[in-house]
Amino acid sequence: MRLMTVGADATPNFSKLSLSLATTPEEVREVQRLRYKVFVEAMGIDALRNSDGLERDEFDDYCDHLIVRDTRSLQVVGTYRVLGARGLARTGRFYSESEFDLSRLQHLRPSILEAGRACIHPDYRSGGVIMMLWAGLAACMRRENAEYLIGCASVSLADGGATINSIYRQLADEYLAPSEYRVTAKTPFPLGDEPPAPCALPPLIKGYLRSGAWVGGEPAWDPDFHSADLFMMLPLARLEGRYARHYLKEGVAA
Numbered sequence: 001m002r003l004m005t006v007g008a009d010a011t012p013n014f015s016k017l018s019l020s021l022a023t024t025p026e027e028v029r030e031v032q033r034l035r036y037k038v039f040v041e042a043m044g045i046d047a048l049r050n051s052d053g054l055e056r057d058e059f060d061d062y063c064d065h066l067i068v069r070d071t072r073s074l075q076v077v078g079t080y081r082v083l084g085a086r087g088l089a090r091t092g093r094f095y096s097e098s099e100f101d102l103s104r105l106q107h108l109r110p111s112i113l114e115a116g117r118a119c120i121h122p123d124y125r126s127g128g129v130i131m132m133l134w135a136g137l138a139a140c141m142r143r144e145n146a147e148y149l150i151g152c153a154s155v156s157l158a159d160g161g162a163t164i165n166s167i168y169r170q171l172a173d174e175y176l177a178p179s180e181y182r183v184t185a186k187t188p189f190p191l192g193d194e195p196p197a198p199c200a201l202p203p204l205i206k207g208y209l210r211s212g213a214w215v216g217g218e219p220a221w222d223p224d225f226h227s228a229d230l231f232m233m234l235p236l237a238r239l240e241g242r243y244a245r246h247y248l249k250e251g252v253a254a
């Protein structure tokens with residue numbers, strides 16, 4: 001299912017990019033191969049290493065998979081996994097519930113869309129791919145009549161936790177969700193007491209915040225990915241005007 005085709009970044013090596021939903025098992029395998037390339041081969045997450053060269057889990061069969069493809073090479077260069085109400089009815093839980101207690105959001109479950117496994121090929125990280133993926137998420141929200149987007153944003157612990165300490169302290173005052181939307185980490189990552197040095201926000205977290213998202217609470221520890229994860233929640237009503245016009249514009253529809 002094709003969503004849109006646009007001219008990509010101005011970088012000379014880029015051709016055009018197309019955004020679509022995976023509709024065949026082979027397209028899902030292409031997504032899983034890209035995830036393996038990034039998560040295992042590039043990031044070195046050994047817990048995910050396998051002989052098939054595919055990064056997959058039990059949620060993949062119940063999710064939609066957004067694909068950004070370079071139309072010149074036909075290579076999949078970006079992906080996002082989306083779990084809507086129909087998939088949730090089959091899984092019985094969100095992926096993020098493996099890390100967070102979402103009890104306070106119980107009454108919102110039918111109107112929640114969960115995004116995860118964001119992944120962009122290392123050669124295509126200049127901005128255009130993530131913008132297309134966000135346009136796809138907005139289209140999926142509209143299709144599902146979802147009012148809230150949730151997801152986990154991972155921060156590597158390769159530095160021992162300095163970055164997640166810095167990021168959380170930067171965001172805690174301004175971006176924490178109202179108390180009625182707070183979640184609790186099942187395995188909290190221990191934050192340091194000393195004020196950390198400021199650091200740059202990862203693009204995924206920055207994109208969430210610019211769109212109006214909240215941070216749901218303190219980070220969870222994900223030992224498999226060797227990361228600390230922040231629960232992000234974006235009410236559709238909070239999409240800032242310029243982003244709403246971009247993401248929800250006519251023609252970007254599932």
